[in-house]
Amino acid sequence: MSKSAALALDQACKSGTRVHGETLVAALGTDGSHYKNSCFHHSAGHVLSPPLRPDPTTPLSLMNFLAQDVLQVTGSDNCTFTKSQKELGKEDFTKIPNGVNGVEDRLSVIWEKGVHTGILDPTRFVAVTSTNAAKIFNLYPRKGCIAVGSDADIVIWNPLAVRTISAKTHHQAVDFNIFEGMQCHGVPEYVIVNGRVCVDEGQLRVVEGHGRFIETPVYPPYIYDPEKLASLKADKNGVEEEVDHLQKIHQGHRLRL
Template sequence: MSTPVKKVPIHLQSSQNRLLIKNGKIVNEDNIIEDDVFVEDGIIKEIGRNLIIPGGTRVIDARGKYVFPGGIDPHTHFEFEFMGTTSVDDFYQGTKAAIAGGTTMIIDFAFPKQGESILDAYYSYREKADSKVCCDYGLHVALTSWSDQVKQDMSILCSHHGVNSFKTFMAYTFMLNDSELYSVFDHCKNIGAIPQVHAENGPEGHEMSRPEEVEAEAVNRACTIAHQVDSPLYVVHVMSKSAGLAIKQARERDVRMIGETLVAGIACDGSHYRNPCFSHLAAHILSPPIRPDNTTPQYLMNFLAQNVLQVTGSDNCTFNKSQKEMGMKDFSKIPNGVNGVEDRMSVIWEKGVHSGIIDPMRFVAITSTNAAKIFNIFPRKGCIAVGSDADIVIWNPNKTRVISAKTHHQAVDYNIFEGMECHGVPEYVIVSGRVCVDEEQLRAVQGHGRFVETPVYPAYVYDPEKLAHVRAAKNGTLNEVELSNKLAKIELE
């Protein structure tokens, strides 16, 4: 009998499949310890001091540096066909840029084309992405219509295809109405999925004049609907003070309401829309828009510090200047979207940690751990722990870099953070055990990433104890003080 030849995946054939990261400050969401990390075959195998390590192990000295879990960007749109054109960062260039900035997993949105089923949209995204991604990725699925077929396909995507989240829209031509949102949220609850909402009241594309109250109203309405059907809710791209306050209020009733904000909202304000240069102004167009009130970025960062908001994404959806010019004569035709997948970690570090609003642990929570928990891939992702995927960033807080389209790794020809100086540089980025940024040199490998299934019923929102308390509160069987004490306790766990 012949012995079958065991096929070794290409990414494990390198002689550098063993790695020892020494003397770094390991940051998880709940502690910082100084220890060594031993990685083998893409997995963190040991953490400790004086580890006994096999010969041929590469050693990286991380003294004076932070070692934290690779970033997870839960919101990207690579090679997205949108508003009559296609975003220029594809799954190769987009994930490569992600890695350059310290992000080791992205979650994109499979969008059905006109008339396409969500199942086919999923297959088509897998086909686009699988061979191109340099780092692991997952998929949310966008619901642009509602029917029994959509409902059935949602169940199939959850049970067979590793999808656990569905994005709905209260804006754009493919928005759902309230009663459809009701049905989607209810179905999500029944199958253990996470309903997501683009909360903005408006049937059309971008409008310069759209005030933030419109966003807050939609957030409020979406949270009310979720509350009615007793489902969790993930509000994507919270861009304004009033929308943040609406989330805060909703969380007082139910901590399963989750808010994501964008790095664009943390770093930019609406003054960019008054720039006389069309390319400048158009590059900043996204929905909901960045806000004219220039204290908004600071507010959003404070919301992240206070756990009113839990997650930061980029909503990376990049269009070149020439594509943005489609809207030269009509603002509503400017393809919506900004860059951010590469710079998210740096910008959040700069505005959050360097400016003293959050500590490195909260940084890890809002750039990685919370997303891993919400999308149910923790502790495989989102922490530095034995058994976790070796997605690791070695971050030098004492170095600085200046963001520029001239040096970024994205395909797009513009960068909305142009000229921003950021303290903190990812010196090494390890993706599934492979050193893909090595002494600041990018060595991403096309096809190295894998599709990561996101299982249903994440404990973050479906934990029975949390649910019981939320329900008791709703039924009035807990008084308010009892309730807030209980919720505070659960939140800390």
């Protein structure tokens, strides 16, 4: 995301439009200056869509937008390619596979660039990495919080631990990392997913096939104004039936027409 895009979101919100914004950890942790690197593998390794912006102040600006609630969530958009796969575009830039890493390092990079620098407090960190996304997808409080009845998805975070990100030590099966050499204060020591320990002192303990589909109910109150939604369903032009129809499709019900 660019600074101008975030400013457009801010202006829309101030004008009364309900809109939410996301930025990627790649845009928070680095910038587009790497595209000028003379090493093909280095420059191509940073190619993704939307591209990283050349303005070196972009990461700091986006982090401030997260702190100010102009942006609400962060994503990884994880889509990795090896150096040899990126070489598909060595003679034609348009053929470089778009995608970078992010899922493994997202929390550490955001903590380092946000909390460790004093821009975000720990509560806001949780909001932009977990809670707000759960609310947007109407999964809260099942997801996005620790409470009785919520799924046992928990990260045990060590804010005092320090690690240096490197392709030589990360868990992903890829030989490049856009955050190479970044020192991060703050490490997830344990990760519990649905009650199962998946990361134990930094080591993966995942079980194949453990993931499952989770339905996301329509019309999250975090997004939709209840009064406007009620007005929409009462529209005389058949909108009510259309809304019900779309809701049933979204919830995975089979309709008999």
